[in-house]
Amino acid sequence: xxxxxxxxxxxxxxxxxxxxxxxxxxxxxxxxxxxxxxxxxxxxxxxxxxxxxxxxxxxxxxxxxxxxxxxxxxxxxxxxxxxxxxxxxxxxxxxxxxxxxxxxxxxxxxxxxxxxxxxxxxxxxxxxxxxxxxxxxxxxxxxxxxxxxxxxxxxxxxxxxxxxxxxxxxxxxxxxxxxxxxxxxxxxxxxxxxxxxxxxxxxxxxxxxxxxxxxxxxxxxxxxxxxxxxxxxxxxxxxxxxxxxxxxxxxxxxxxx
Numbered sequence: 001x002x003x004x005x006x007x008x009x010x011x012x013x014x015x016x017x018x019x020x021x022x023x024x025x026x027x028x029x030x031x032x033x034x035x036x037x038x039x040x041x042x043x044x045x046x047x048x049x050x051x052x053x054x055x056x057x058x059x060x061x062x063x064x065x066x067x068x069x070x071x072x073x074x075x076x077x078x079x080x081x082x083x084x085x086x087x088x089x090x091x092x093x094x095x096x097x098x099x100x101x102x103x104x105x106x107x108x109x110x111x112x113x114x115x116x117x118x119x120x121x122x123x124x125x126x127x128x129x130x131x132x133x134x135x136x137x138x139x140x141x142x143x144x145x146x147x148x149x150x151x152x153x154x155x156x157x158x159x160x161x162x163x164x165x166x167x168x169x170x171x172x173x174x175x176x177x178x179x180x181x182x183x184x185x186x187x188x189x190x191x192x193x194x195x196x197x198x199x200x201x202x203x204x205x206x207x208x209x210x211x212x213x214x215x216x217x218x219x220x221x222x223x224x225x226x227x228x229x230x231x232x233x234x235x236x237x238x239x240x241x242x243x244x245x246x247x248x249x250x251x252x253x254x255x256x257x
Contacts, residue, residue, distance in 0.1 A: 027080040030073065034099035036122025037070040041168045043123050044145055045246050047136050047152045048174055058166045060156070060173045061092055062129050065163035065188050094124045126246060130214045131175040131207060133247030134229075154191045159183060177207040184202075199234025206232050214248070222250040 041057055049059035055210050062157040067078040077085055090096065103117050122183065127164075135155070140148050152174065159175035159182060181204050189195035206212045212232070217225045225241040225248060235243075244253035 025079050025081075027077040027085045028074050029077075029085075029095070029178060031070060031075050032095055034103070034121060035075075035093075035095075035124055037068065037075065039122040040093070040124050040126065042145075044122060045242075046126055047140070047145065047148045048130060048132065048156065049149075050166055050169060050171070058091075058169070058171055060090055060163050060171055061132075062220055063161070063163075063165075063173050064088060065171050065173070067166050091127050094127060097124070099124060125251070127249060128246050129174070130217070130243070130247040131144055131177055133172075133237075134203055134207075134232075134243050135180070135200055137242040137246075138196055138203060138232075139193060140242075141196065141234070141239065151192050155180070155183075155188075155193075158187075158191060177204055179203050181208050196234060199232070202233040203235070211232060217248055222252050226253070 004032060023192050037055050037057065038051075041059070042051075046059075048061070049057050049220045051057055052067075057069075058065065058067050060066070064084070066080065069078070077089060080089065103121070106113050106117065136148065136152055139151050153172075156172040156174050157170075159179045160172040161175075161179075163171045163173050165171065180200075181192075183201075183204075185197045185201050188200050193200060207214075212228050217250075221230070222244055225244050227236065229240040229243055230237070241253045242251040243256040245255060
């Protein structure tokens with residue numbers, strides 16, 4: 001287990017950000033310490049978002065669209081009530097975890113990490129949907145982030161559910177395994193997936209046929225989880241670690257390029 005993973009596991013989520021309402025449709029929290037929206041979304045851990053303006057984004061996750069803005073002191077969740085924030089977005093953005101304490105302990109272990117920590121001090125690990133994370137990181141192989149985002153958006157448009165429109169831009173949720181099973185390998189290639197099309201097709205089959213099950217992956221431990229994921233064509237150690245970390249909550253997983 002790497003140092004960062006062990007610290008993430010052993011430090012409880014002890015920071016609770018209370019929210020308030022500007023009006024009946026928006027929810028606002030004080031900006032947590034050690035959180036920057038742009039760093040968190042654009043660091044390469046997720047690919048299903050659009051930047052509308054500085055610190056102004058729209059994303060979709062778990063069947064919901066979110067328009068979110070960060071100001072100097074606050075985070076605004078548009079068209080979000082308290083229940084939706086508490087049930088979904090609070091955990092998605094890992095709001096309650098004490099990242100300041102994690103970084104403090106990391107620096108005590110190895111001060112060589114100081115430059116990296118200071119450079120991206122606002123990154124939080126998102127708790128993403130397993131299936132979307134699996135497919136997204138299969139797509140990510142040998143691709144730049146803008147191209148990955150284009151492919152994820154195309155797959156969502158062609159096979160996902162319409163979630164709404166912001167600023168004249170339509171947004172679609174990432175398809176479920178059942179929805180994406182409508183696409184054969186040629187159709188996946190039409191989404192510009194290239195050599196990854198058979199890998200995506202195989203991953204969809206694995207999930208739909210319950211050869212791998214999210215519930216089991218979450219309980220089996222990170223080593224077994226990676227082993228199971230690497231049975232899917234095109235999933236090596238890097239992708240397996242990314243899915244374990246970002247899509248299954250294994251903080252001890254450590255993706256290495």
